[in-house]
Amino acid sequence: MINRRHLLAAVPASLVAGSALGQEAPKSAKAKELRFGYQRSGTLLIAKQQGILEKRLKPFGVEVKWVEFSFGPPLLVAMNVGSIDYGTVGDTPPIFAQAAKAKLVYVAAVEAAGSGAAILVPPGSTLQTLADLKGKRMGFARASSAHNLTIAAVEKAGLSWSDITPVQLPPADARTAFDSGALDAWTIWDPYFAVAEKRAGVRILATARGIAKQNAYFLGNADYTKNNPEVIAAVNEELAKVALWAEANRPAVAKVLAAATGIDVASWLRAVDRTDYRVAPLNEDVIEEQQRVADRFHRLGLIPNKVAVRDIVWKWEVRT
Numbered sequence: 001m002i003n004r005r006h007l008l009a010a011v012p013a014s015l016v017a018g019s020a021l022g023q024e025a026p027k028s029a030k031a032k033e034l035r036f037g038y039q040r041s042g043t044l045l046i047a048k049q050q051g052i053l054e055k056r057l058k059p060f061g062v063e064v065k066w067v068e069f070s071f072g073p074p075l076l077v078a079m080n081v082g083s084i085d086y087g088t089v090g091d092t093p094p095i096f097a098q099a100a101k102a103k104l105v106y107v108a109a110v111e112a113a114g115s116g117a118a119i120l121v122p123p124g125s126t127l128q129t130l131a132d133l134k135g136k137r138m139g140f141a142r143a144s145s146a147h148n149l150t151i152a153a154v155e156k157a158g159l160s161w162s163d164i165t166p167v168q169l170p171p172a173d174a175r176t177a178f179d180s181g182a183l184d185a186w187t188i189w190d191p192y193f194a195v196a197e198k199r200a201g202v203r204i205l206a207t208a209r210g211i212a213k214q215n216a217y218f219l220g221n222a223d224y225t226k227n228n229p230e231v232i233a234a235v236n237e238e239l240a241k242v243a244l245w246a247e248a249n250r251p252a253v254a255k256v257l258a259a260a261t262g263i264d265v266a267s268w269l270r271a272v273d274r275t276d277y278r279v280a281p282l283n284e285d286v287i288e289e290q291q292r293v294a295d296r297f298h299r300l301g302l303i304p305n306k307v308a309v310r311d312i313v314w315k316w317e318v319r320t
Helices: 042-050 052-060 072-080 093-099 145-156 171-180 192-196 222-227 229-248 250-261 265-273 284-299
Strands: 033-038 063-068 086-089 104-110 117-121 137-140 165-168 185-189 203-207 216-221
Touching (some): 033 042, 033 052, 033 072, 042 052, 042 086, 042 229, 042 250, 052 229, 072 086, 072 104, 072 216, 093 104, 117 145, 117 192, 137 171, 145 185, 171 192, 185 192, 192 265, 216 229, 222 229, 250 265
Parallel strands (some): 033 063, 137 165, 137 185
Antiparallel strands (some): 086 216, 117 203
16 A cells, blocks of 8 residues: 555646647746756656757746656655656656645656566576466566556466565665565666666566556646646657657667766667657547556555546647
8 A cells, every 4th residue: 555654745636737839938937947857768868968958948037957866756756745847757656646646747648669668587587477476576666667567467477466575676776686686576667677688697577568558758746837838838849859859869869868877878779779759748548548557556455546547637739
């Protein structure tokens, strides 16, 4: 069950709103800054490295600030309390946040095929199929996209959640446990996935493809988004352009991300080649897929109440 110490404040349904915007900054823009929460991969990090959002938001009189997070749940905690205004996470963190009544809204999505995450086994492992996970220690970050992938993989194997021993660790701690042999399997996403699979003897038991779709999302603090729809839509528009560039220039993306993270270019090339980048509004297929994720966690009692994903989808009207 959710740890009540991490439950977040309520979000009124009236905060779910949106509008289109033009290229120029309107005089009504209220924000003087926009604080981004980012992780060590993806379109938002590319935009940060290239200074693209600073340029786009300058006519609005909006200063850009950046805060790094190791994975999604802490990022959304910060968003709820107003420490950041906009950020990107995987499929699961928003489910836990919405169940905890966090003040956030979905503002854009990246539809993904699920090849950028996997279940890995350490050197010497005898595990060959998902069914072999029965009775094994599986590491993953709680309330992360890896949590959803782990559950989906267990279900695909015909096992129940009680058939495995969940070991809930953030990525850095999970990597240490995996390397030391304390885990029988580790569910993880790129770039951690790309780095780990380079180690001699590490095998991919299964990738997310065919198990869970693993869409990603951009979210905004609900108050900020309500009060500054022009700014949020401007960011979305710019990130959509960055995503198109990234899909057409993957070797260049790998170099940009290597410079940003200190992770070697070879690992980034592996990760970037299997990454989907396109940024778009949430369509019905995306909303339905995210609802399936939410229902999975509720069915297992891992969130305290059923949530309706579409209740917190902000309408980004893309200009044509």
